[in-house]
Amino acid sequence: MSKEILTPDVDAPKQFDDAASAVAQLEKLYTEATEFLCGAFTTAMIDGAPKGRIRAFYPEVRITTTSFAKIDTRLAFGHVSSPGTYAATITRPDLFRDYLIQQIGLLIENHKTSVQVMSSTTPIPVHFAVASDPSITVPQEGAADFTLRDFFDVPDLSTTNDDIVNGTYVSPDDTGPLAPFTAQRVDYSLARLSHYTATDPSHFQNHVLFTNYQFYVSEFESYARSQLSDPQSGYTAFV
Template sequence: MQDDAQSILSPETMAHESFNSAAAAVDRLEALYSRATQFLSDEFLRTVSQGHPGRRLRAYYPEIRITINSFDKVDTRLSFGHVSGPGTYATTVTRPDLFRNYLIQQIELLIRNHGVSVDVGLSDTPMPVHFAVSGSAVAIPQEGVMNFSLRDVFDVPDLVTTNDDIVNGVMTRYDDGSAPLAPFTAQRVDYSLARLSHYTATDPTHFQNHVLFTNYQFYVDEFESYARAMLGDAASGYTAFVATGNQEITSPDGVLQTFTKMPQMPTYHLKRADGNGITLVNIGVGPSNAKTATDHIAVLRPHAWLMVGHCAGL
């Protein structure tokens, strides 16, 4: 879509669609997200090879919306899967492939508990090109490498709006009057996913629903020993063990490379096919690491996390 007034090229605008099936709604989210990331990836590669395109290039995150018109079906005893009162609620969504099971669970509960459909479509929140190409072979050059500013063509991460205002209770309404449907916006989630890869040297796709934190190496050693034992037990339900650098073994005698330089918070994952395995994060020394780790892992919506070791009581 060409916006002549703003000189912005975007994928063709598509109307919101209503869904009574959570799986179908997530399928639509995945299609919209894939279209946006593909557009930005293709246009970025074209811009790198051919130069400034003479206009801005922009794609938007998909979103979920739900409108409740009555208190009749509001059950405030529920801890999740419902909204607290009538109104329109919305949230932007990123990586619906990664969050598919979580999204289906939450949307199913919303549809069931309120007896209404959910709307899926494009939001008005631009997707930063850095997040669109994250995880691919495409690398974003540093500012100054190209003969024009990347910000003049693509949207980039904005730390002013990538915040915790929703979970902190500071932001209760969007500009259009809708209320937040989720604790984190898509940009906030994308930012944390990128940080997790950086800090832990493992991909967010490996993180499991149960998270342990420690700052003692011997707990890491014991965890690896336990993981190898579980991989040797066909009845354990565990399928793989992932270590630094996304090294993955599926047998108890699998070989893992050791590194002389480790990431800031080495992380290990004992995986189950349904994601209900265990992740161990060695946060090292200092409360700042603990806060950083929990701030970013929170966007993955784990079922539980626990600190093990002497410092667990502090």
């Protein structure tokens, strides 16, 4: 017998002609979803297994264009290449606020159409939902008195992939990808930053390069120290 699925109430899909307002709605949906998961998870750690399966979903932004109107071909982003519907699931809109406002603003401007913000059908793994709350720790498998994945969604590496950016993604409903990575894939990368450096992603600069080549690391270190020696660089510490 399948468990009842318990989900938070969510707003109906909304159209936006203003990028900042669209991102504010993404933040609202994401906050409501993660607070629901965090609250249910905290209760489960105290009271035991929930009465049903706990599930909340990533927010999503999508755009539909019906025109082949020519877009400036010099643009590397901020537009779609052909008519159709395109969508992207979004995580941590608070962290990516400026980036999202820029990208969504360009889509609205270049295609002369609105974007739609809604709750997606992609569940948020509980590990990612609680990641930004230092007061909550997900126990190792077997540490709780119930099996976590029986009641909460957990990270699934089979769907946390690079299919979009690799050009191998196949849409199940002809909706094209609006971003090179899904929300789960971004969450996975944010978790790696935190895991490898013991530093919350909010404290990182915008661009991070992962590498295991020592000569790259040495060069980065040399550059960082040269910047620290320059009082005009704006940098104050090398972590």
